Amino acid sequence: MAILRLNRRAFLAAAAFPFPAPAKPDRKTISGIPFLRIRNGHSNRRLLLIHGDESTARDTLIEHMKSAPGVAYLIDSRTRTVRPHLLEIDPNRMFSSPGAAASLAKLNASASPAAIQRETRWLDARRHQLLEAILPPPGGLLIALHNNARGYAIQSEAPISNRVHLPSPATPHEFFLATSESDFNLIDRGPYNAVLQSDAGGPDDGSLSRLCAARAIRYVNLECALGNRAAQSEMLKWLDGLLP
Numbered sequence: 001m002a003i004l005r006l007n008r009r010a011f012l013a014a015a016a017f018p019f020p021a022p023a024k025p026d027r028k029t030i031s032g033i034p035f036l037r038i039r040n041g042h043s044n045r046r047l048l049l050i051h052g053d054e055s056t057a058r059d060t061l062i063e064h065m066k067s068a069p070g071v072a073y074l075i076d077s078r079t080r081t082v083r084p085h086l087l088e089i090d091p092n093r094m095f096s097s098p099g100a101a102a103s104l105a106k107l108n109a110s111a112s113p114a115a116i117q118r119e120t121r122w123l124d125a126r127r128h129q130l131l132e133a134i135l136p137p138p139g140g141l142l143i144a145l146h147n148n149a150r151g152y153a154i155q156s157e158a159p160i161s162n163r164v165h166l167p168s169p170a171t172p173h174e175f176f177l178a179t180s181e182s183d184f185n186l187i188d189r190g191p192y193n194a195v196l197q198s199d200a201g202g203p204d205d206g207s208l209s210r211l212c213a214a215r216a217i218r219y220v221n222l223e224c225a226l227g228n229r230a231a232q233s234e235m236l237k238w239l240d241g242l243l244p
């Protein structure tokens with residue numbers, strides 16, 4: 001009888017965690033940048049932490065990957081900017097050549113125009129590594145997690161967005177930014193703030209959202225105030241359950 005009870009308990013414990021435990025995280029240098037990769041089960045979901053100083057997003061993503069299927073890439077750095085080769089760059093500005101050149105010029109004031117150009121070419125030659133790693137397979141979804149701490153809010157994005165969903169104006173620092181209209185249509189029925197940016201208009205800033213909009217890749221950026229772990233976990237879980 002005791003054995004039977006034990007087996008039943010073991011069965012219930014297994015049933016509560018239907019996904020296999022995630023594989024041991026591994027470290028990879030991609031386009032000159034160190035990443036931690038967490039793979040869990042088989043899924044066309046890709047998840048990304050691109051800014052190393054956004055610690056709430058990092059903690060939220062690591063916790064999420066303990067049960068959710070997908071492949072997550074987390075930048076293995078504690079700083080916002082990185083040095084893939086010789087100069088400093090914002091990693092969320094290196095998804096295009098003009099974006100990378102602008103970020104390099106801004107962050108390396110003492111570098112000559114020739115040095116900026118050489119570094120831009122170095123990055124151009126290696127961009128495919130980063131894209132091959134983090135972009136989802138066709139039809140798949142890429143979720144990027146960000147934190148804001150410097151006043152950035154949904155109002156900054158609203159004027160350059162195709163659509164805005166603002167059910168919670170009192171929490172403007174917590175919102176989704178989607179590039180796919182069909183994803184936005186689902187998010188639009190929910191309780192969280194969101195914008196749709198499906199056109200790649202304006203100057204190319206080299207951000208991942210801009211690249212995904214231009215290539216019609218399903219991308220959602222989950223933006224939350226730094227420190228608001230409860231909201232970021234709740235919104236990530238909700239989004240993951242909502243979208244196909």
Ligand SMILES: [Zn+2]
Nearest residue numbers: 051054146147
């Ligand atoms: Zn960020």
